[in-house]
Amino acid sequence: MRSISPVRLFFKTVHARAVPRMIGMKREPSWIFLEILVPLVNTTAFVYLYRALHAPEAYVGFVILGSVLSAYWMNVVWAMAMQLHWEKKEGMLQLYVLSPSSLMAILVGMSYGGIVMASWRAALTLIVGLLLFNVHFATDQLPLVFLVFGVTLIALYGLGMTLSSLFIRWGREPWHLALAFHEPAFFLTGMNFPLSALFASVPGVISLISALLPISFGLDALRQLLLPGTIVGVFPPMTELWLIAGLAVLFLTTSYISLKFMERQARVEGTLALRLS
């Protein structure tokens, strides 16, 4: 058998796990249409609500930015956190554990493919939203915008990788848990309103939970950068960038630890393949 270096194996695994997600989009383009339609209709409803409240037009931009980042959140919940649980049900997880590639590489591949998948939805939501509602974003700090966006995604998918190792331990609960991650997360991250309004009106514990979700400060920073002068941020964008970077390190570490724990459970206790539904 031909030997392969661990680094090369890692990247080949990443590529191999990411490709089905990208190919899947081409094979089933109706997914793209449907994944855009639902959030777009919901976004439109929130835009009209702000208009009914006679809100400044900048709030339309808030809602659209929230909708863009919600694409990644949904992808993290359904295509990351739930994914290993589904792989277990389909009988693939045992094969992953038995194969010589690392589970970390598989999760990184899932994240990479997931980011590509979600970016389609996010980009189309952004374009259609901008065209439909005539929103204008400031473009004078674009490099910082992309940096904040990129670091937010790393932290977010790190969180997804951690959750995927946790979700796998349950039987019927993950489905409900994933559903429960929708509206509460939208509330805690200020998806449709300024985050400072949340921090000003909820107890400190809830603010702390909110701060632990990477989208919160990511979205707040992006709003400050793309819609300057229309929002009072919780912190300046640079401070929020450092906080998100800290979350990225934290979640990548926790994902590594939880993955090792899961592998141990698989190899030593032999309970990973148990299907509880």
Next chain:
Amino acid sequence: MTSLPKLHRFNSTSLEHEWRTFRIAAWLGWQVESNWTVPIVFFIYAILRPISTALILLLMYIVIAGNHRGEYFDYLYISNALYLIVMQSIANMSWTVLEDREHYRMLKYIYTAPVSLFAYLIGRAVARLSIGISTSVLLLTVGALWMGLHLSLLSVQWGWLVTYFALGIPVLLSFGIVIAGLALVITRNGEFMGEIIASMLLLVCSVYFPPDILPVILRKLSLAMPVTYWLEGMRRALAGGLLRYSAAMGGRPISPRLALYSNSDLAMILACFSVVGVTISFFFYRWIEGVAKARGMIDRITGF
């Protein structure tokens, strides 16, 4: 010749038979919804999403209108609470079919059993509906106690509330039955169907805002939807009358278009929708069920 006691259920009347199916399906529906965890966790799960949505709307309102809760807030909050019932009865019915066919893989056995699938689906829907209704009541209570919703038991128009509720539920279930029928024959993306319909209803059925501010095409669509009239009637009954903007904003009704209808008009419209909806859904379901059987779609696993 000895009798066959085990077969006595087949001698029962059709109505008794349907009632038994309905009752057991409702119990099964409740078990499927709730027995995946302990009751306290299920309770938290059941209220977590609706409360979060209510808090989102509250904060959206506060950042624009400040801490004063005008009647628009009542409009928004009551609609959102009632929309839970709409979602549970309409959007989730298709999910029952998909879940039984794809996940539990029991649909074919239900078909081959001597039970009516129509009664079975209604039973499953009632389980979800009861969760939706109790969550709505809880949400309204929380709103009145802690979120500044103007809701008083003395001002509620109880007669109209019961009337609108009784007229609206058959319309909602009819919608659900039609969508469940479609789920039987749709092979791809069926899981999106309920979600898409729920989103469309959120946009066009005057849930968060009156139909008056929508573009003409969407406004016409809104006024053709029974849910629009149901929500308007229920809002009026719960708030004790027509909801209006503050005096500073002219004191006009929040929806001048819907204000043209009196309570009796709304009840009449809903009664017509109920009769038409129940009739159409019954015959549509029977037809589409036949199509699904003829094409061998009942036990098809699509993997979607």
